Amino acid sequence: MILTTWPGACPTTAATSEMALAFVPTPAGGAAPDSFACHPGPRLLVLPALFDEANRLRRFTVATMRQLAAIGIASVLPDLPGCGESLAPLETQHIASWREAVAAAAAHFNASHVLTIRASACLAPPGLPGWHYAPHAPSSQLRQLLRAHTLAAREAGQSGSSESLLARGRMRGLDLAGYALGAQMITQLHAESPPPTLPVITQHALAAPGLWLRAEPGEDAAQAARLATLIAHTLPQSATTATCVAQPLRLAQ
Amino acid sequence: MGSMPDDTPGDTGTVLRAILGDVLGLGADQLAAFTDDTGLFGHLPELDSMAVAGLLTEIEDRFDIVIDDDDVDGELLESFGALRAFIAAKLAG
Numbered sequence: 001m002i003l004t005t006w007p008g009a010c011p012t013t014a015a016t017s018e019m020a021l022a023f024v025p026t027p028a029g030g031a032a033p034d035s036f037a038c039h040p041g042p043r044l045l046v047l048p049a050l051f052d053e054a055n056r057l058r059r060f061t062v063a064t065m066r067q068l069a070a071i072g073i074a075s076v077l078p079d080l081p082g083c084g085e086s087l088a089p090l091e092t093q094h095i096a097s098w099r100e101a102v103a104a105a106a107a108h109f110n111a112s113h114v115l116t117i118r119a120s121a122c123l124a125p126p127g128l129p130g131w132h133y134a135p136h137a138p139s140s141q142l143r144q145l146l147r148a149h150t151l152a153a154r155e156a157g158q159s160g161s162s163e164s165l166l167a168r169g170r171m172r173g174l175d176l177a178g179y180a181l182g183a184q185m186i187t188q189l190h191a192e193s194p195p196p197t198l199p200v201i202t203q204h205a206l207a208a209p210g211l212w213l214r215a216e217p218g219e220d221a222a223q224a225a226r227l228a229t230l231i232a233h234t235l236p237q238s239a240t241t242a243t244c245v246a247q248p249l250r251l252a253q
Numbered sequence: 254m255g256s257m258p259d260d261t262p263g264d265t266g267t268v269l270r271a272i273l274g275d276v277l278g279l280g281a282d283q284l285a286a287f288t289d290d291t292g293l294f295g296h297l298p299e300l301d302s303m304a305v306a307g308l309l310t311e312i313e314d315r316f317d318i319v320i321d322d323d324d325v326d327g328e329l330l331e332s333f334g335a336l337r338a339f340i341a342a343k344l345a346g
Contacts (some may be wrong), residue, residue, distance in 0.1 A: 148306035150322060161322045177303055198271060209275035215304035218278050
């Protein structure tokens with residue numbers, strides 16, 4: 001496992017690089033390549049679930065990446081700007097800016113495939129083959145965040161509805177479940193319920209309940225192994241050879 | 254998602270138990286102990302507002318119903334029985 005960086009240049013801050021977690025398989029009897037982008041096998045860009053689901057699915061996501069490495073597939077999990085270790089402010093991010101960032105990550109890591117997790121399905125770079133795992137509409141996730149906020153407000157004796165909250169958020173932004181979402185992010189999340197553009201791996205195929213449902217974060221090694229195996233079995237064997245033009249893998253400072 | 258699991262009889266209580274099991278990470282034995290009087294919101298520390306929002310969304314998906322803001326009050330989430338009765342009433346239309 002390597003912690004690395006990629007140039008997720010954010011126009012609104014001085015932050016010029018973002019963090020990513022990379023897993024590169026070590027070939028039997030040989031040295032690991034000095035660059036993720038030069039790994040000769042498949043190089044999978046993994047896009048994390050969004051907001052609260054990212055936390056609940058973090059261990060599952062990384063467990064899946066470890067399983068992929070064990071069967072020869074390199075993978076990299078970038079922080080979305082404003083999330084994880086990112087120095088960029090979340091309130092200035094939106095779906096369109098995340099799409100640009102993801103395209104930059106795909107280019108930097110020379111990704112051959114993409115795996116989206118839940119609502120990150122809407123961020124899949126056009127033209128990159130891959131899979132949507134249990135895709136979820138950003139509009140549905142926003143609805144759930146608004147509902148949680150409304151429930152908590154009612155518990156605290158305040159009135160309000162999800163509709164009025166949404167109207168306010170579209171004007172001024174909102175702090176939902178600890179995430180400072182700007183007006184553009186709220187507006188774009190509300191508008192996003194795209195059909196899948198890649199083959200879908202359903203939760204049913206993993207034969208266990210989705211870990212995003214858990215009230216408290218959980219993990220399930222068997223589910224991660226099943227997801228990795230499904231990816232390996234449906235991976236097109238062509239078009240994965242690296243045309244290596246990228247910089248060597250640098251350790252994060 | 255969006256449909257009831259194939260391996261359940263499909264009655265409201267069974268499906269609701271399965272959903273609570275998924276949300277709370279409970280096994281079949283623990284879920285079998287749920288009765289109509291079992292307390293939910295305010296009784297189970299894991300069930301905070303975020304978890305309840307997730308629970309309601311999953312109920313909507315699996316039962317194919319819509320739960321309005323106005324439906325959601327303290328009584329709805331007071332107990333397993335109250336939530337089960339609410340879903341049954343929604344399904345009855």
